Amino acid sequence: MSKGRLQTPAYVARQLRQEAGFGCVVCGNPIIEYHHIVEWSERKHFEPEHMVVVCPTHHKELASQRSEVAYRYKKNPINIRKNRLKGYLFTKRKSQSLIIGSMRFTNMTSILTYGGNRIFGFDIKDEEIRLNLFIPNDKFNPLIEIKHNYVTSAVDDHWDIEFKPQWVKFRRKAGDVSLTVDFRQEDATISANFSILGQEFSFQKGKHLDIGHSVLGNLNMEYIGEPNPASVVTALGLGPSGRILRPNFAMARPQAVFLPSGRIWDPQLFP
């Protein structure tokens, strides 16, 4: 962006992301810039019909091409053609914990499962967190998947996706975020809102997780034994109707688990 030029207004930027399937129209890279096909020096404007979303490499390339080339890609973006978004999230080294909503997990490969399917999990390799995540749609097909920090998703399920090297945000509609993954802080953080088979799950900072007959909050779970990447340690296993199938307190240190009666579920009761 040249000096003195105004920033692309948010609603124009969003419209350009939506029409492009949230990535570069040439290669699909979700790390994007906003290119003026009708150049700023020619006319100071933010007209979506004369702008296009491109990655830094293709921004330079399209700027050196005839404008017809840019219009051609704008009309036929690769992510829309494939109905697919792919991207990679970079992490901060030496993070050890993952914070999901109001719960912190340390040294665990499997954080939350639903009916035996892993929803959140991570491992650490070369001091870097590698996140695994599966957010299902209402048919339990993948809405968003992350495998070792590689993000994949269909594009037509989302209203907006903002992707930066160390964070990503998916929105269902205005003001309604379905997933945020943020690797910029010391601990990796996730907030998420989704439903499984009609049951809503909301993982938000400062809010307890309501799973039907139980409410979980302020959990701080850590696997204390020798780290063993081969063994799968599950912190919380949920099933249909919000039943807790397997709270793995034997190898974890939950600070507080709240039941609807207000009675605190003392982890000491589960040796």
Ligand SMILES: [Zn+2]
């Ligand atoms: Zn590109």
